[in-house]
Amino acid sequence: QQPVQSPQAVILREGEDAVINCSSSKALYSVHWYRQKHGEAPVFLMILLKGGEQKGHDKISASFNEKKQQSSLYLTASQLSYSGTYFCGTEMYHSGGGADGLTFGKGTHLIIQP
Amino acid sequence: EADIYQTPRYLVIGTGKKITLECSQTMGHDKMYWYQQDPGMELHLIHYSYGVNSTEKGDLSSESTVSRIRTEHFPLTLESARPSHTSQYLCASSMTGSQPQHFGDGTRLSIL
Numbered sequence: 001q002q003p004v005q006s007p008q009a010v011i012l013r014e015g016e017d018a019v020i021n022c023s024s025s026k027a028l029y030s031v032h033w034y035r036q037k038h039g040e041a042p043v044f045l046m047i048l049l050k051g052g053e054q055k056g057h058d059k060i061s062a063s064f065n066e067k068k069q070q071s072s073l074y075l076t077a078s079q080l081s082y083s084g085t086y087f088c089g090t091e092m093y094h095s096g097g098g099a100d101g102l103t104f105g106k107g108t109h110l111i112i113q114p
Numbered sequence: 115e116a117d118i119y120q121t122p123r124y125l126v127i128g129t130g131k132k133i134t135l136e137c138s139q140t141m142g143h144d145k146m147y148w149y150q151q152d153p154g155m156e157l158h159l160i161h162y163s164y165g166v167n168s169t170e171k172g173d174l175s176s177e178s179t180v181s182r183i184r185t186e187h188f189p190l191t192l193e194s195a196r197p198s199h200t201s202q203y204l205c206a207s208s209m210t211g212s213q214p215q216h217f218g219d220g221t222r223l224s225i226l
Contacts (some may be wrong), residue, residue, distance in 0.1 A: 007189075089215075101147055
């Protein structure tokens with residue numbers, strides 16, 4: 001079951017904030033966030049596990065609402081280097097316990113203008 | 115500082131050829147993955163492995179096959195390439211459990 005990301009694209013001025021959402025209709029084991037720049041490999045940002053946790057990395061943070069099966073990525077005071085496509089990847093529980101590989105959303109294209 | 119390597123980086127080849135895309139990692143990760151990604155689109159999991167002699171099919175059906183004879187090596191093979199196989203193929207690895215996936219630079223495959 002592919003997670004749904006919103007918005008599809010965002011254009012910001014440098015210094016503005018952005019929120020990217022990722023939601024699933026299935027119970028999630030974890031949510032991963034990656035950023036991919038054009039022509040490059042995806043780069044890991046953070047993982048959120050069940051329990052409604054929040055994490056932060058510099059001016060990028062994320063939350064996971066287990067009740068809603070939704071994760072949000074927060075980009076504060078955006079920098080030019082934040083431009084790229086952001087993907088959430090979800091892991092679901094399976095009958096054997098634990099989780100299998102990631103199912104990625106369609107991505108959110110973020111453009112930061114000076 | 116890439117610890118996961120994919121070769122070739124680019125491959126343009128004719129229909130019907132047998133192709134092997136190489137992927138190696140030096141991090142000692144048990145789990146390895148192959149994703150297919152078209153330009154500007156999402157990643158689709160096509161194969162994964164939990165360790166040596168373990169291979170599983172992913173969410174996206176693929177005509178490719180994989181093998182895992184050594185921990186560090188996870189090649190992907192297409193027995194007879196077709197234009198529909200044209201895409202980017204990304205290899206990744208991670209430690210056991212819900213851990214970050216480290217991606218290689220990918221192979222851009224074009225089948226004429």
